[in-house]
Amino acid sequence: MSNLFKKIPLNRHIWIIYALSLFFLGFVFYFQWIIGIVMAILLAFTMYNSIKTEQELQDQAEEYISTLSYRVKKVGEEALNEMPIGIVLFSEEYEIEWTNPYVNIFADNETLVGYSLNQISEELIPAIKEDKEELWFEFDVKSFQAIIKRDERLIYFFDQTKQVEIETLYQNEQTILGIIFLDNYEEVTQAMDDTSKSHLNSQMTSILNKWSGEYNIYLKRTSQERFLAVMNLEVLDQIEKTKFEILDEVRELISDKNVPLTLSIGIGKGTSSTLRELGELAQSSLDLALGRGGDQVVIKDESGKVKFFGGKTNPMEKRTRVRARVISHALKELVKESDQVIIMGHKNPDMDSIGAAIGILKVAQANQKNGYVVFDPEGVHTGVQRLMDVIYEDSSLAQWLISPDSTLDIVTKNTLLVIVDTHKPSLVMEERLLAKTDHVVVIDHHRRAEEFIKDPTLVYMEPYASSTAELVTELLEYQPGTLKLNMLESTALLAGIIVDTKYFTLRTGSRTFDAASYLRSKGADTVLVQKLMKEDINVYVRRSKLIENTELYKSGIAIVKADPGEVYGPVLIAQAADTLLTMSDIKASFVISERDDGKIGISARSLGDINVQIIMEKMNGGGHLTNAATQLNDTTVDEVAEQLKKIIDQYVEGSDDE
Numbered sequence: 001m002s003n004l005f006k007k008i009p010l011n012r013h014i015w016i017i018y019a020l021s022l023f024f025l026g027f028v029f030y031f032q033w034i035i036g037i038v039m040a041i042l043l044a045f046t047m048y049n050s051i052k053t054e055q056e057l058q059d060q061a062e063e064y065i066s067t068l069s070y071r072v073k074k075v076g077e078e079a080l081n082e083m084p085i086g087i088v089l090f091s092e093e094y095e096i097e098w099t100n101p102y103v104n105i106f107a108d109n110e111t112l113v114g115y116s117l118n119q120i121s122e123e124l125i126p127a128i129k130e131d132k133e134e135l136w137f138e139f140d141v142k143s144f145q146a147i148i149k150r151d152e153r154l155i156y157f158f159d160q161t162k163q164v165e166i167e168t169l170y171q172n173e174q175t176i177l178g179i180i181f182l183d184n185y186e187e188v189t190q191a192m193d194d195t196s197k198s199h200l201n202s203q204m205t206s207i208l209n210k211w212s213g214e215y216n217i218y219l220k221r222t223s224q225e226r227f228l229a230v231m232n233l234e235v236l237d238q239i240e241k242t243k244f245e246i247l248d249e250v251r252e253l254i255s256d257k258n259v260p261l262t263l264s265i266g267i268g269k270g271t272s273s274t275l276r277e278l279g280e281l282a283q284s285s286l287d288l289a290l291g292r293g294g295d296q297v298v299i300k301d302e303s304g305k306v307k308f309f310g311g312k313t314n315p316m317e318k319r320t321r322v323r324a325r326v327i328s329h330a331l332k333e334l335v336k337e338s339d340q341v342i343i344m345g346h347k348n349p350d351m352d353s354i355g356a357a358i359g360i361l362k363v364a365q366a367n368q369k370n371g372y373v374v375f376d377p378e379g380v381h382t383g384v385q386r387l388m389d390v391i392y393e394d395s396s397l398a399q400w401l402i403s404p405d406s407t408l409d410i411v412t413k414n415t416l417l418v419i420v421d422t423h424k425p426s427l428v429m430e431e432r433l434l435a436k437t438d439h440v441v442v443i444d445h446h447r448r449a450e451e452f453i454k455d456p457t458l459v460y461m462e463p464y465a466s467s468t469a470e471l472v473t474e475l476l477e478y479q480p481g482t483l484k485l486n487m488l489e490s491t492a493l494l495a496g497i498i499v500d501t502k503y504f505t506l507r508t509g510s511r512t513f514d515a516a517s518y519l520r521s522k523g524a525d526t527v528l529v530q531k532l533m534k535e536d537i538n539v540y541v542r543r544s545k546l547i548e549n550t551e552l553y554k555s556g557i558a559i560v561k562a563d564p565g566e567v568y569g570p571v572l573i574a575q576a577a578d579t580l581l582t583m584s585d586i587k588a589s590f591v592i593s594e595r596d597d598g599k600i601g602i603s604a605r606s607l608g609d610i611n612v613q614i615i616m617e618k619m620n621g622g623g624h625l626t627n628a629a630t631q632l633n634d635t636t637v638d639e640v641a642e643q644l645k646k647i648i649d650q651y652v653e654g655s656d657d658e
Helices: 002-007 012-031 033-082 101-106 124-129 161-172 185-190 194-214 233-241 246-257 275-291 321-337 351-366 382-392 404-410 431-435 468-476 487-501 510-521 526-532 537-547 570-580 612-617 637-654
Strands: 085-090 096-099 134-139 142-149 154-159 175-183 218-223 226-232 262-269 296-301 306-310 341-344 371-374 416-420 439-444 458-461 550-553 557-561 588-594 600-606 622-624 627-632
Touching (some): 096 101, 142 161, 175 233, 175 275, 194 218, 194 246, 321 416, 321 439, 341 351, 351 416, 351 468, 351 487, 570 588, 612 627, 612 637
Parallel strands (some): 341 416, 416 439
Antiparallel strands (some): 085 096, 085 154, 142 154, 588 600, 600 627
8 A cells, every 4th residue: 555655646636635534534533433433444445446546547558658659669760761751961071971771762882871962962062051951953863852951960852753743744734825927028929929929828838837737836827927826835945946947947948939038936935924914925025026137036934034046147128118207207296296305325325326316306406396415425436536526516516415414404204205226224325314204216226135115105126227327317308398417417327327337338238328328418528427437546556456366266257355454445346346357258256355344345246147146145245136245244354255155156056057
C-alpha cells in the first residue's frame, strides 16, 4: 500500500476529498465508534481500489507511450531513408557531410559524402552565397527544387519533374494569334491583269498553306492582303528556331518573278491574355513591323516585350503622293486648331533634324501661327554649328529659335508639338514637353522601335524615305500658296537630305531627287551646303588615326576599336564608319570608342546587305537598316567589341540561307 502511495501521484483534488473524509470519520468515531470503524474500513477499501486503478491506467499509458515512441522513431528513420526527398548537410567549405540515401541519385559513386556541392549542381554554392532560399536546377533530364537552410547548413531536394512537365504542357498549349500581311499587295496588283493577279494569289496561298500545314497552324484569309493565323506556343517556338523561313520563301518568289511583294507578320502571345487582348497585341505587332519597313516578324507579349525576326532587306518605296497630300492636309488642320506650334528634334541635332524643324516652322507660318524651334547648342558638331551660325545672322529666322527651358514656360494644352527625325521619348530635345500638351505629331524616317511616343495625334513615319527633310519637303508642297521658302530655309532642308543620303549615294529613291529638285527651285544653294560640310583638318587627322585600327571581321565587315583612353565624339566615329564604306570589299562598318559622357559608343553603317539596325537593337540601340548606333554604360571598348562579334556571328549564321 505504501509503495502505491509513493509511486502514484494522485490528483490534488482527490487528496482533499480523502482529507475531508478522514475529518468526518474522526467526528463519527467520537460519537459512534462502531459506525466509525465500519466507515474506516469502507474508506480504506475505496482508497486502495482508487490507487490501484490509477496505477493500472498509468502503466497502460506508459506502455502506449513507449510503443508509440518506438513506432515514431522507426517511422522517422524509415522516412529519412526511404521517402523521395533528398537531404544534405554540408560544411562551411560547402563539402557534403551527410546525406540520406535518396541523394545518391546525384552520385556516380556509392556516396557523395566528402564531395563538393558542385557534384550535385554548380549553381548551388553561388545560390547559398547569395542567400537564396530556393533554387531550381536540371539534373539528368529531371527538374529539382532545392530548399536551402543556410543557417543549419541543410538542403532539401524535391523532384519536381512531373510538375515542370505539366507546367510546360500548359504553357505549350497557350493560344497564339498572328496576323499575316502582304506588303505592297495593292500597289503590286493594281497594274496586273486578272490572270497575273490570280496566278500571284495562287502562289502566295500555296506557300502559306504549305507552311501552315507543316506546323499545324490554322490559317484563314480575311482579305486580299491579310490572313489570320492561330497556333499554340509550342508551334511558335518551333517556327522561331527556323527564324521564320517563310519570309525567305516569299522573298525568293519575288526575286524569281520580279514582283516587289513581301510578308509582314504580327504575333501576340500571353499566358493570361484573353483572345481579344491577343488580337490587339497581334495588331500592335503588325503595326510595328510595317512601321519598321515590312518584310519582318514582330512578336509582342503581354508584358510589352518585343522580338524581331527578318527585316534584312532594304525596304521598298511604298509611300505615295496621295498619302503625302493627306498627311499635309491633316497637319494643316492641326496647326490651325492650335494656339502655337513647337517643333523639336532629337538631342545632339544633325542637319536632317534642323532642316526638318525649319520646314515645319514654315508650315506653321504659312497657316498664320507662331512656331518655335527648340534648339540646344550643347553637343552640336561642326557642320551643324556652321549652319546655326548662318541662321543666327538671319534675324527673321533666328527669332523663332528657343531653348528647351524656355519652351516649358510657353507651352499650353492647346499647343501643337511636332517631333521630327525621332520617335523615341528618350531621344527628344526636351522630354518634359511631351506631358505638357495633348497634341503631338511625329514625323520620322527611321524604322519604328519598341520605344515610341505615347498616343500621338498624327504619325507620319516612312522608313522608305531618305531623310525626314525629304518627308517635310513633300508636305510643304501641299501647304497654302502663301508659303514662301527663302534661300536659307530651302538650303537647310537640302543639307538634311544630302547628309543623310551621303551625297545621294545611300537610301536614295526617285522621290528624293524630286524633293531636291523642288528645293533647288526655291533657291537652295548647293555651294553653301558644300561650305557647311567642309571638314577641319585636325578632325580629318583624328579620324584617319581611328581608321588605322580597323580589323576585318567575317566577310566584308570592318570593326574599329579606339585606343584605350582615347575619347571621340559621336559625329567623328559616325564619319569614320561612313569612310570605311568607301573602301573596297567592305559592306558594313562598326566603330567603337569612349565618349565624353563616359559611355562606350558604337556607330554602325552598311551598304544595305547587312541590317545594322537589328545588330544595334540587340545592344539596346537602334536606327535604320544602313545607319544605326548605340551607347553602353559600365563597360570597356574591348568588352563591347567582343559582345559585338558574338551578335554579328549570330546574325551571319541566321543569314546563311538567304
